Amino acid sequence: MEVPEVITCVDCGQKAHRLSYPPEDGWQSGDIVAYRCSGCNDRWDLVFEDEGEGN
Numbered sequence: 001m002e003v004p005e006v007i008t009c010v011d012c013g014q015k016a017h018r019l020s021y022p023p024e025d026g027w028q029s030g031d032i033v034a035y036r037c038s039g040c041n042d043r044w045d046l047v048f049e050d051e052g053e054g055n
């Protein structure tokens with residue numbers, strides 16, 4: 001699965017860049033990915049869940 005390299009900070013609306021490097025075997029559902037906001041300098045730890053392949 002893919003996780004974004006940059007997200008928008010929900011606090012200040014600035015860009016938050018990913019701190020975590022992709023694991024060797026790629027991102028897995030449920031992985032915690034850390035971001036650092038360039039505006040307010042807050043750290044965000046987000047959990048990315050795979051939507052599933054229910055089609």
Ligand SMILES: [Zn+2]
Nearest residue numbers: 009012037040
């Ligand atoms: Zn921010």
